[in-house]
Amino acid sequence: MACSKLFSGDLPEITEYILQYLRNDLRSLYSCILINRLFCRISIPLLWEDPFSIPLSDKTFLHFLDIYFSYLNDVTKNFGFNMIETVSLETCLFNYPSFLKSVNSSLMDAHLKVWRKTTRNLMNTNKLIEMLLKIFIENNASLYKLQIEDQISSIKEIYNVILKNPKFISGIKDFRIISTGFQDTPKFLSYLSLNCESIKYLEFDISKESVHTEYLREIKNLFLSQATLSKVFFNRTHSLTESLKYCSNTLTSIKFHFIIFDEEMLFLNEAQHLIHIKSLEFKYCEKPELFIQPFSDNSISLKIKTLILYDNVIRSIFPFQLLFHNIGPYLKYLAIIYQQYYFIEDFYEFIFQYCKNIEFLHFTDINYDNSPELIFQILELFNDKLRYLTLESKGKVGKNVLKELGQLLPINLEYLDIKFDVDPINLKLFFESCNHVNNLKKLLISNNSKNNLNITLNIIKEFVKGKNLEYLSYTTNTCFSSLSDYLNDEIGNIVKVKMYDDLVLRPSDIDGLF
Template sequence: MPFQPLPIECISHIFESFQDNKNLYTCLLVNRFWCRIAIPILYKTPFTRNQERNKSQRSKIISTYLSCLSNEEKIHLMKNSNNKILIPLNNNQLFDYPVYLEEFCNLSLQDMIIHWIILMIKQDFSIEQRKIFHLINNILYPLLISKSKNLLYLNLINVNSNNDNNNNNHFHFDIPDIFTFFAFTPGLTNITRLDFKLYKNNSNLLLNIINLFDIIPSLCKNIQLINFNSKLSFNDNDNRITLRKALCGIIRNQRDLKKLYLRFKGETLNNIIMPTLELQSINLTHLYFKKLRLNDDVMDSLANFLSLKVLGFESCYIITTSDNQDRYDNNNLITNNSNFQLEKLYLVENMSRHMISDIKCLIIRYFSISLQELILDELNFDIVKIISNFCSKIKRLILLATEYESIDLYNLLINLKYLKNLTLWYVNDHTIKVLGNYLPNTLLHLSFIHFICLPFNDFLKDCNIPLESIEIFNLIMNSNNSNSSDHFKPISDYIKIHYNHLKVIYFGKNCDISNEDLEEIKDYVNVKLIDNYDHFPSKFN
C-alpha cells in the first residue's frame, strides 16, 4: 500500500507540540514541505520560544530580521554605524520572517540586540555601541509592527536592574516613538493578551512606554488577559495617575476581558479601579490582586462577578470599617449567592499586619458555596470552623502556614470528606507520624514543600488510604550522626509497603537524597524529579 502523507494540519500540530527548538530546526532540513510548516512556528514566538538557547544563539535572530530590510534601510544602517555593521545587499530571503510574529516583548528584543552587537563587534557594550543599539532598535520596531499581521500578545517590560550584575543593564532603554505602534494596520488592534511590568523608579527615562500604555485603550478592544505589575515610586505621582487612568480605560474598553492580574503597589482598589472592574463583571473569570489597599466593601462588589472562577489576594492590605467590624464580632456573615461559581481562592502572604484572621474567615465564607480549591497561609480555630462548616467539599487544599497547632490541622482534615489533593508547607516530626490517622479516604495526592526527615522516624505511620502520588519538594536530613540512608529509610519503607496503590513519587531537584536511595525505590514506584514549587502565580497565562 503506498505511503499516504499526513495532512498539513496534523504535521503542524505535531511540530507545535515540540517543547524545544532543536527538533524544529532539524525538521527544517528534511524537505521544503516540512520547512514551510516549521518556519511559521519558529518565528511566531521568537522572544519566548527560544528560552532554552543561550543568549548568543537567541541573538542571531537579529541577523535574520535585518536581512528582511530593504536595501535603502540596510545602507542607512551601515552608514550610520560607520560600517561596523555589515549586511549583505540584494539577498532575497526565502521567507518574510516578521510576518509570522504573534508575540512581541520589548525587553527580549532589547537583550537580543545588545548581545548581537557584542557578538558582531566583539566588544563589551559601551557608549558607542549604545548608538548602534538605537539605530537597530529604531529600524526593527517599524519592521516588526508593520509586517506582523497577527500580533496577539504585547509584553511591555522594564525592570529595575540596580541589583543586576549584568553590565548590559547599565543602560536603560525606552521603546521608540509610539507613532510606530499606531501608524500601521493592524498593528496592535488584534492583541488578546497584554503584559505590563514597570519596576524602574526613574520613569522619566521610560516616557514612551508609559505613553504607549496610555493610548492602548483607543487601539485595543479585544484583550482577554491583562497582567499589570507596577512598582512606581509614590513620588512619581503624575505617571501613577497616567497609568491608573490608562489601566481603567483598557479594562473599560475591552469586549470580553477574562483574566486580570493586578499589582499596583500602594494603590487603593475601591475608589477608582473597582468601579471600572464592575463593568466587566459578566466576563471576568480570573482576578488576582497583589499589594493593593482595599476596603472590605470590595466583597460586596465581587459578589456581582458571577462568572468568576479564580480569585486571589496576595499581600493585600484590607481596611476594616467600623460598620463591618460588628459583622465579624457577631459572626453575622453574609449569605452567599447561589449563582456564584468561584472554584479557586488564594489568601496568601496576608499575615495579620495585612489581613486579620476575621477578614480571611469572611472571604472564605463569602465565596464558599462553589469552592473547590483553597490556597491559605494561616490556620487557626476560627478558620478551621469556617472551612468545616461552609466549604467542606473542597477537593484541593494548599496550606502555606509555617506555624499552626497540629490539632487544628487534624480537626480540619477529618471534616474534608471530598479532599483529593493536600499540600503542606511545613510539617514537624510529630505531625508526620500521626498524619495518616486523619487523612480522608478520598485523598489521592499528598505533597510536602519543606519536610525535615529524622533518622528512623515513622513516615505516615498507620496511613492506610490508597494514595496514588506523593511529592516532597525540599527534603532536609536533620542529623549529623547518621547517613542519608538512615533518614530515607522511613520513606522507602512506606513505599515498599504501599507500592500496590502508590503510582509515582516526586522529589524536588534540591532534595538531599543519594542516587543509591533513589535507585532502591525505583523497583517499587515511578520516581520523578521536579523543579521548585510555585505556590502562587506571578501572572496569568
C-alpha cells in the same frame, strides 16, 4: 495504525493539536522538527512565537537575532536604513519574523545588548530595536502578548514604531505593563484602547508616584474598551481598582500583590459589579478584608472556586468567615499560605464548616497548636474529593502527626507535595501509612534536613518501586543535581525525576482560569 498515520502525516489536525501541548517545551519541539516535513512545519512557528524568552547567552553559535536581521534587505528598501554588515545568512526556509506572538520590551532590549556585544555591532541598541520591530511589522507579525517596561532606554523607539502600526497590536490577548512614570506611557495606553479590543488578561505594576489623573483616565478607557477581559492582576497599584467595575460582565479572576488596602477605597461600588468572579488571590497584601467585606453581603451572589491567601497582614478575620460562608459550596481550589499564626485555626475552622467540594489544598504551619487535629478532620471530610495536596511546616513534624496524615490521605490523591524537616525513620513511617493511596502520580518532597541523606534516598527508592508514580522531585539544601543523578540511576527506569519547579502545581495550573 493510528500512530503510523500520525507520523506519516495523514492526520495533520490531530498532529497540530498534540504539538500545541509542547509549545513551552523547546527541547521536544526541536526534536519534532527532525521527524518529517509536517512535524517541522507545525513545530517551527511554535518555536518562534516567543524567542525573547530564551535565556540570555553570549556563547550561542547562531543567535535568533542573526536570522531576524537577515531580513533587513527588504526592510531597508522601505525604511532607508543601512545594512548591518555583520549579518550574512543564506535565504531562510521559513518567514520566521511572521511567527512572532510575544514581545517583552525588557527582554528584547537585553537580548539586543548581548547580541551587539557578541557581534561587535556598533549600531545603537535603540536603533536596532526600532529596526527589529519594523522587520516584524513588514513581515505581518501580529502579537498575542505584549509586556511593556517603560524604564528601558529604548522605550521611546518602541512606542514610536507601534503607534504607527496598529495592526501589530490589534489582536493582543495578554497585556502587561510595568511603569515608573514615563511621560509617553499614558499616550500609548490611549492608543491601545483605540486599536485593540481583544485583551483577556491585564497586568498592572505601576509605581504609586506614577499614578496621576491622566494615567487613571487612560486605564479606565482601556478597561472600557475591552469586551472580553476576564483576568486582572494588580501589583503595587491599588488606586486602579475602581476600574474593575467597567468590565463586570466578563471578569472572572483578580489577583492582588503587595497592595495596602485602606478605608478610602470605594470597594462597595466595585463589589456589586463583580458577581462573575471565579478566582481571587491576595499575596503580600495588608488588610485585604477591606476588599473582601462587601462580598460578605448575602445579597451579592458569588461562586468563587479558587481562593489564594499568601502571607497577608489581616486585621479582622470576620469578613473572611462571611466570605467562606457564602462561597464554601463552590470552592474547589484553596491555598492558605503563611498567614498570621493566630488566624490559622480560624481558617481551618471555616474550611471544615463551610466547604464541601475541595479538590486542591495547600496548608502551611501544619504543626501549630491544634492545627493537626483540624487538618485531620478536613482530610476526612474531603476524602473522596481531594486530589491535590500540599503540606508545609517551618520545623519538624512529629511522627504521630505524620503517621496520622499518611493514614488519612485520600485514596484518589494524585499529587502530594510535602515541605518540612523529616528524618528517615519518620519518612518511612509516613510512607507505610499511606500505602492505600494507589493513584498518586506526582510526589514532591522538600526536606530541610540534610542528615542521613543516603538512608532517606533509599527509603524514597523503595517507596517509589511499589507505586505507579510518574514523577518525583526530592530537594534539600544540598545541590539538587547530585540527588537527581542518584535517583535517576537508581529508579529512572520507573519514575521521571524532575526539578521541583517543573513539577509543582498551583491552583492556576488546574482551575482553567489563570
